Amino acid sequence: MMKTFWRIAPANKDDKALNGRQSITRGVGFVNKLRPGHGLVMAGWDEESRLGRCHAFGVVMSVNAPEGSVEATWCPSDALFRPLPAGMRWWRDEKGWFGFATTVVERYMLPALFAEKFPELEKLSYGKVIKADRSQVKSGAVRIEGFVYLIKSPYGYKIGKSVNMKQRAQLFSVKLPFQIEVIHYAKFDDYTEAERTLHRKFQDKRLEGEWFDLAPEDIEYIKSQGREMDVSGL
Numbered sequence: 001m002m003k004t005f006w007r008i009a010p011a012n013k014d015d016k017a018l019n020g021r022q023s024i025t026r027g028v029g030f031v032n033k034l035r036p037g038h039g040l041v042m043a044g045w046d047e048e049s050r051l052g053r054c055h056a057f058g059v060v061m062s063v064n065a066p067e068g069s070v071e072a073t074w075c076p077s078d079a080l081f082r083p084l085p086a087g088m089r090w091w092r093d094e095k096g097w098f099g100f101a102t103t104v105v106e107r108y109m110l111p112a113l114f115a116e117k118f119p120e121l122e123k124l125s126y127g128k129v130i131k132a133d134r135s136q137v138k139s140g141a142v143r144i145e146g147f148v149y150l151i152k153s154p155y156g157y158k159i160g161k162s163v164n165m166k167q168r169a170q171l172f173s174v175k176l177p178f179q180i181e182v183i184h185y186a187k188f189d190d191y192t193e194a195e196r197t198l199h200r201k202f203q204d205k206r207l208e209g210e211w212f213d214l215a216p217e218d219i220e221y222i223k224s225q226g227r228e229m230d231v232s233g234l
Helices: 013-017 085-092 102-108 110-117 134-139 165-175 191-201 216-223
Strands: 005-008 020-025 039-046 051-064 069-076 097-099 146-153 156-162 181-188 206-208
Touching (some): 013 039, 013 051, 039 069, 039 110, 146 191, 146 216, 156 165, 156 191, 165 181, 181 191, 181 216
Parallel strands (some): 005 039
Antiparallel strands (some): 005 097, 020 069, 039 051, 051 069, 146 181
């Protein structure tokens, strides 16, 4: 019986349509934790309903951690998961993955759900595991596509990143105690590096954390980076 299960947030539309034997790419640190036979729950978070919405279940077949690649056998699913209040922070976390605690595995009945989706589970032939060394895990060598956004508030501008801007925008309206406006966001092949580069560029204008005191020319520079998206769609 499967015992270890991981939730992964979809990073793009392809992640929402996984079916059959396919590979996905994630950060080296996360992939290095996976082993053949682990269960994967590809699921997003809906802030309005406060539900985890599943797109597919996957069984890890092989792992190539240095390349951030995990091959799995996938089966579409529309399962819904309602976390307890204390567990919602894990679903909201921008990291995009977490391991299900044993008590949560039991409450969600994940072994039974996977057994139903994968009746031949015990007969699957697993591949090999290529682990990453410490330096590779630390560097996180895999690039992840995502968005870098710019938010305007009475207290300055926030430069942040997200793989799901609609979900992120919903969270802002719930979590921030003041009025904000998403004035720009753009797609990057490596959204972590793009955000890091902008933070370094405007280091001297940092107010606190990801908040900056930006001039009009700074905003124009940020808007010139990446592939600009339509904020009206948020």
